[in-house]
Amino acid sequence: MSIFKLTAAALLLTAAAARAEGPGLGQPLDAAEIPFYATYVKPDGTGLPAGSGTAAEGAEIYAAKCASCHGKTGSEGPVMPPVGPNDVWAKPAGRYWPYATTLFDYIRRAMPLEAPKSLSDDEAYALAAYILERNGVIEAETAMTAETLPAVKMPNHGNFLDVWAKQGAKPW
Amino acid sequence: MTRSDIDGAALEYAAGGGLLSRRMLLASAAAGTAAGLALPKAARAEAKIPEWSKTAGARARGYGMPAAAESAVQRAIIEPWQDVAPAFSLSGTPHHRLRGTITPSGLHFEVHHGGRPDIDPARHRLMLHGLVERPLHFSLEALERYPMVTATHFLECAGNSLFNAVMPEPMQAGCDMLHGLLSNTEWTGIPMAVLMEEAGVRPEGKWVVAAGADGPSLARSIPMEKLMSDGMLALYQNGERLRPEQGYPMRLLLPGFEGNMNIKWLTSLWVTEAPVHTKDESGEYTEILADGSSVQFTFAMGVKSFITHPSSTMTMSGPGFYEISGLAWTGAGKVAKVEVSADGGQSWAEAALAGPVRPQALTRFSLPWHWDGSPLVLMSRATDETGAVQPARADWKARYHASNFLHYNAIQPWQITAEGAVQNVYL
Numbered sequence: 240m241s242i243f244k245l246t247a248a249a250l251l252l253t254a255a256a257a258r259a260e261g262p263g264l265g266q267p268l269d270a271a272e273i274p275f276y277a278t279y280v281k282p283d284g285t286g287l288p289a290g291s292g293t294a295a296e297g298a299e300i301y302a303a304k305c306a307s308c309h310g311k312t313g314s315e316g317p318v319m320p321p322v323g324p325n326d327v328w329a330k331p332a333g334r335y336w337p338y339a340t341t342l343f344d345y346i347r348r349a350m351p352l353e354a355p356k357s358l359s360d361d362e363a364y365a366l367a368a369y370i371l372e373r374n375g376v377i378e379a380e381t382a383m384t385a386e387t388l389p390a391v392k393m394p395n396h397g398n399f400l401d402v403w404a405k406q407g408a409k410p411w
Numbered sequence: 412m413t414r415s416d417i418d419g420a421a422l423e424y425a426a427g428g429g430l431l432s433r434r435m436l437l438a439s440a441a442a443g444t445a446a447g448l449a450l451p452k453a454a455r456a457e458a459k460i461p462e463w464s465k466t467a468g469a470r471a472r473g474y475g476m477p478a479a480a481e482s483a484v485q486r487a488i489i490e491p492w493q494d495v496a497p498a499f500s501l502s503g504t505p506h507h508r509l510r511g512t513i514t515p516s517g518l519h520f521e522v523h524h525g526g527r528p529d530i531d532p533a534r535h536r537l538m539l540h541g542l543v544e545r546p547l548h549f550s551l552e553a554l555e556r557y558p559m560v561t562a563t564h565f566l567e568c569a570g571n572s573l574f575n576a577v578m579p580e581p582m583q584a585g586c587d588m589l590h591g592l593l594s595n596t597e598w599t600g601i602p603m604a605v606l607m608e609e610a611g612v613r614p615e616g617k618w619v620v621a622a623g624a625d626g627p628s629l630a631r632s633i634p635m636e637k638l639m640s641d642g643m644l645a646l647y648q649n650g651e652r653l654r655p656e657q658g659y660p661m662r663l664l665l666p667g668f669e670g671n672m673n674i675k676w677l678t679s680l681w682v683t684e685a686p687v688h689t690k691d692e693s694g695e696y697t698e699i700l701a702d703g704s705s706v707q708f709t710f711a712m713g714v715k716s717f718i719t720h721p722s723s724t725m726t727m728s729g730p731g732f733y734e735i736s737g738l739a740w741t742g743a744g745k746v747a748k749v750e751v752s753a754d755g756g757q758s759w760a761e762a763a764l765a766g767p768v769r770p771q772a773l774t775r776f777s778l779p780w781h782w783d784g785s786p787l788v789l790m791s792r793a794t795d796e797t798g799a800v801q802p803a804r805a806d807w808k809a810r811y812h813a814s815n816f817l818h819y820n821a822i823q824p825w826q827i828t829a830e831g832a833v834q835n836v837y838l
Contacts, residue, residue: 261558261606264554264556265545265606265610266547266548267546267548269546270540270546272538272548273540277678277679278679279622279681279689280687281687282688307495308496317492317495318495318496318499319694329815330694332694336690336693336694340688341693341694349525349626349627352496352498353498395705399697399704400706401708402708402709403709403710404708408637408668408710408711408743409797410711410743410818411698
């Protein structure tokens with residue numbers, strides 16, 4: 240083996256060691272094997288699937304699957320009512336959260352509590368539309384889709400201070 | 412002679428209300444030994460021998476249990492919506508029944524937003540994907556072969572002590588209810604940096620969205636900087652595999668950060684360029700300030716302490732000698748100092764810290780005390796190595812909107828009545 244080849248081999252070994260101090264037992268992950276809940280819909284709408292839902296459609300689903308926890312119209316509770324203002328929860332999702340995209344993702348991955356991931360994409364869009372309409376954030380006839388949902392301007396959007404950006408790990 | 416018989420007039424006081432010099436610890440221990448030697452010989456000969464000393468005991472067993480007489484030492488269960496949403500459940504560590512600093516695994520607090528999943532470890536896997544050179548997945552069997560590290564760290568729910576934060580009158584309950592969403596564990600697992608480097612994080616990958624395999628797939632955005640500095644994939648707690656309540660077979664551990672970010676039943680780490688504003692970081696784990704604005708990404712827990720012995724729901728067993736003992740911690744590193752007051756904050760004496768004082772870990776403090784039987788208020792006040800001091804309740808309340816119950820770290824006063832009852836009070 241030439242000096243050049245030896246040097247090249249040594250460099251390769253060093254690069255491998257720097258890359259991982261562990262035994263390197265991870266297996267290649269195919270994109271098709273990643274379930275939807277391993278990502279999150281981003282505020283700009285990245286990750287939103289095709290589909291559509293209106294507040295009227297959402298009202299029916301809400302009454303059947305959500306009202307028992309969040310209240311008849313979304314503001315009664317007992318559990319964290321998403322419509323505000325209300326007397327139960329100071330942070331109603333449809334009014335307090337900075338981005339509307341969070342509504343779709345959370346509903347699709349986690350709701351209803353006893354049967355998470357059971358809703359279709361259209362149902363999740365419809366429920367997001369219902370909550371946003373009940374909060375006066377969108378018009379009743381506006382369907383929520385991959386295009387319209389990230390365009391919704393949330394009323395509390397500009398009212399947050401990012402403490403991590405301001406002071407890192409120093410407690411607030 | 413008992414410790415309670417020590418002549419109060421001869422004691423060396425450190426502050427008002429009967430707080431004693433820390434030297435008192437050694438002096439009283441020596442007195443106890445001398446008293447033991449002085450027992451008359453006749454008393455020993457006539458002592459009744461208990462039945463358990465006169466029979467053969469039980470055989471060995473495969474997994475130990477607490478003594479039967481200790482069966483009442485349980486976590487306090489809190490179900491805020493037990494009728495409609497029982498899966499949203501919590502349980503609090505009974506700190507007033509424990510000493511030392513390590514929380515027994517079976518008494519570590521829980522907060523489940525969607526219940527505790529029953530996971531088959533053979534089918535569970537960890538995925539690492541997004542802005543990485545090599546998306547990877549790991550089986551538990553593969554992860555078991557990685558080099559592991561061990562570290563002792565506290566976990567505290569951001570909502571710990573919520574009743575003191577928001578209830579108009581102080582709730583009379585034990586430390587399990589009042590401050591139980593806090594525990595301390597020796598964790599063993601794989602440094603997250605080892606796994607991240609194996610996948611090869613791209614330069615634009617500044618955040619990681621971690622998600623659990625539970626029903627709601629709880630997710631949080633975590634700064635890459637934190638993950639790479641001391642983040643751990645925890646597989647063991649206190650030497651044994653994680654309990655299901657703590658994320659079996661694997662969880663994320665982020666020392667000093669609010670409990671909710673330490674994702675249990677971890678199944679996915681998705682590298683992104685920015686936080687994605689999940690439900691928990693948009694709504695539940697943000698704090699509304701007094702002016703109506705909110706703070707978000709308030710990850711690290713503040714400096715805090717409380718006295719566990721004596722504490723509310725306990726009853727004093729008469730005037731005399733006691734050791735005041737409690738727990739202190741900070742998300743900012745190490746506890747630097749704990750002061751104790753036995754006169755409602757008029758005077759303070761520095762407590763002894765049991766070493767080693769570890770970063771982002773519970774530290775036990777203690778101070779000898781002579782209670783003269785009169786009513787008074789006990790308090791503890793911690794200072795951390797950054798100089799941050801635990802605030803009074805009124806100062807903490809003034810910062811936040813009345814509804815806020817997160818990151819409550821105010822001083823805990825315990826009132827002792829003339830009858831010896833220990834009660835939760837606001838000062």
